[in-house]
Amino acid sequence: xxxxxxxxAVIGVGNCFSSLYQGFEYYRKHSGENIPGVMYADIGGYRTxxxxxxxxxxVDMRKVGKPVGExxxxxxxxxxxxxxxxxxxxxVLMGNPLDGVSEYMQEQPExxxxxxxxxxxxDVVQVLKDSKADILLNYxxxxxxxxxxFYAQCAIDAKVAFLNCIPVFIASNTAWEQKFIDAGLPLxxxxxRSQIGASVVSQVLQELAFDxxxxxxxxxxxxxxxxxxxxxxxxxxxxxxxxxxxxNVIRAQNDIRGIPVPKHSLFAGPSTFLPxxxxxxxxxxxxxxxGFGGAPITIDLKLSVQDSENSAGVVIDAIRYLKVARExxxxxxxxxxxxxxxxxxxxxxxYADAKAECEALAHRKLTAxxxxxxx
Ligand SMILES: NC(=O)c1ccc[n+]([C@@H]2O[C@H](COP(=O)([O-])OP(=O)(O)OC[C@H]3O[C@@H](n4cnc5c(N)ncnc54)[C@H](O)[C@@H]3O)[C@@H](O)[C@H]2O)c1
Numbered sequence: 001x002x003x004x005x006x007x008x009a010v011i012g013v014g015n016c017f018s019s020l021y022q023g024f025e026y027y028r029k030h031s032g033e034n035i036p037g038v039m040y041a042d043i044g045g046y047r048t049x050x051x052x053x054x055x056x057x058x059v060d061m062r063k064v065g066k067p068v069g070e071x072x073x074x075x076x077x078x079x080x081x082x083x084x085x086x087x088x089x090x091x092v093l094m095g096n097p098l099d100g101v102s103e104y105m106q107e108q109p110e111x112x113x114x115x116x117x118x119x120x121x122x123d124v125v126q127v128l129k130d131s132k133a134d135i136l137l138n139y140x141x142x143x144x145x146x147x148x149x150f151y152a153q154c155a156i157d158a159k160v161a162f163l164n165c166i167p168v169f170i171a172s173n174t175a176w177e178q179k180f181i182d183a184g185l186p187l188x189x190x191x192x193r194s195q196i197g198a199s200v201v202s203q204v205l206q207e208l209a210f211d212x213x214x215x216x217x218x219x220x221x222x223x224x225x226x227x228x229x230x231x232x233x234x235x236x237x238x239x240x241x242x243x244x245x246x247x248n249v250i251r252a253q254n255d256i257r258g259i260p261v262p263k264h265s266l267f268a269g270p271s272t273f274l275p276x277x278x279x280x281x282x283x284x285x286x287x288x289x290x291g292f293g294g295a296p297i298t299i300d301l302k303l304s305v306q307d308s309e310n311s312a313g314v315v316i317d318a319i320r321y322l323k324v325a326r327e328x329x330x331x332x333x334x335x336x337x338x339x340x341x342x343x344x345x346x347x348x349x350x351y352a353d354a355k356a357e358c359e360a361l362a363h364r365k366l367t368a369x370x371x372x373x374x375x
Contacts (some may be wrong), residue, residue, distance in 0.1 A: 004325045006046060007132055007159070009055035011151050012100075012139035013092055015064050015079040015227050015279060015366050016165065017056075018072035019308040020315055022083035024051055028318075039195070039317055040108050043362040044324030048316050053308065054131040056122065057095035057151075064094045076112050076228045078278045079308040085150040093127060094119040100140050104235045105228075112275060114141075122150065128158035135161045135322050137315070141165060143238025152176065156183045161322045164189030165315065165342075167245040171333040172346045181332045184375050186325040188334050191245040191343040194305065195313030197285035198223055198345050199249040201303055202268065204351055206253040209289050214297060217252050218288040221268040225307055226277030227306035233270045243269040245344045254349030282309040314341045321361055328366065331375045336361060 010017050022119065027035055027048045035041045038048060056068050057328045063071035068089035073081065097116055105114040128136065136155040140147050148168040155162040156179055164187065169187030170176045179185050202221050209216050217313035223246075226232070233239050246268035254261050282304045289297040336357020338345030349357070360367050366374065 005052045007051050007052055007054045007134045008137055009133035010058045010127055010137045012082050013056055013058040013071045014139055015077050015308040016139050016311045018077050019081040020310040021072050023312050024108050025086045026083040043320035044364050046320045051319055053089050054133050056092045058092050059095050059097045059116050061115050063092045064117040067091055078227055080306055087269040089358050093122045096150055098150055100144045101236050105232055116323050116371040124154040125157045128160050133160050135163055135319055138164045138166055140166055141232045142242045161326050161351055162187040163318055163322055165192040167191035167241040171338055173346050176359055177333045183332055185328050186292040186322055186334055188322055188338050189342055192311055192314055193343050194310035197310050204252050205287055206250055216289055218265045220286045222271045222284045224272050224274055225281035226275045226308055227279045230273040248344045279307050324361055329375050330373045332373050
């Protein structure tokens with residue numbers, strides 16, 4: 001049985017969270033079977049309107065100390081405002097900066113960079129316990145290895161499930177998964193996919209090629225954007241896991257079928273930061289195939305999206321999968337929901353298989369593989 005609400009705490013009140021928080025309000029009054037722009041109206045008895053934000057952590061002086069409903073519109077956030085009126089929500093608390101903020105981002109103009117607040121970090125574990133959070137949502141900047149590990153441990157200590165939306169490997173790392181299993185908690189990760197984003201487009205095109213008997217000679221996915229995430233990724237040393245994670249989506253389709261990836265035939269990653277684009281991300285695909293008799297086939301495609309809203313459309317479901325799994329006593333990394341909503345899950349799946357696993361959970365059915373994960 002679904003209990004009343006899903007209590008969410010968030011790390012990083014950036015663009016992705018801005019879109020998600022606006023979305024909670026935008027969809028609050030929808031009661032129909034279908035909600036335009038949302039994949040599933042109901043997941044295990046939970047609607048999007050059942051999600052409640054109970055705590056928020058950030059380190060930027062323009063956000064810390066402000067109610068969430070105000071902080072989501074503070075610089076350097078630039079996500080589209082599609083729901084101006086939002087509830088105040090909890091006050092943003094000072095998190096632990098660790099490696100969340102690079103020198104480069106502190107040197108950027110105010111409009112595009114981070115400015116670290118002087119306050120002392122709060123006791124994150126205590127806040128999570130006091131707020132009775134069910135789920136901790138990680139939206140830290142790419143490259144935040146130490147900070148992600150710190151907050152993941154806080155989730156374990158406070159007995160809170162973890163949704164890791166960034167390319168630091170936690171749900172796909174067996175040692176970290178074991179810590180969550182030992183604590184009796186489920187988690188989803190790593191590095192969210194967008195609703196109709198570059199990853200899922202690359203995946204289904206790769207699947208299509210293999211299903212129709214073609215060989216993939218080359219698959220390139222170049223991404224440009226003008227939001228804070230793209231600016232942060234200008235620091236090459238922070239980028240390694242992001243590139244790996246994006247390429248994992250394409251590589252997985254070869255791995256599932258035992259088809260080797262030809263050398264130098266794969267590129268997927270952020271290419272540059274163009275501030276005028278703001279939250280508009282543009283992806284350019286060039287896929288070269290060989291068909292019948294070795295005939296060349298080329299797919300050139302351009303995808304243009306609002307990056308942060310596109311990600312919120314997936315996270316609004318992932319939160320509900322985690323809550324349902326928690327109620328059913330499932331522990332460890334959720335295979336189906338991670339493969340459906342993330343780029344680097346513990347186990348890659350084909351599109352249809354990941355979808356079927358999610359739909360089973362949404363109906364509170366435990367498939368044979370999930371039954372093994374019940375504590
Ligand atoms: N479609 C998408 O936008 C998409 C898709 C996949 C993954 N992601 C990932 O999601 C993450 C969030 O993206 P975003 O666009 O919201 O980024 P963002 O840069 O807009 O927001 C990050 C926030 O984290 C805060 N922060 C930095 N260090 C912190 C710390 N130690 N503790 C607490 N807060 C801290 C920053 O002040 C900022 O508010 C990024 O890692 C991004 O790569 C985004």
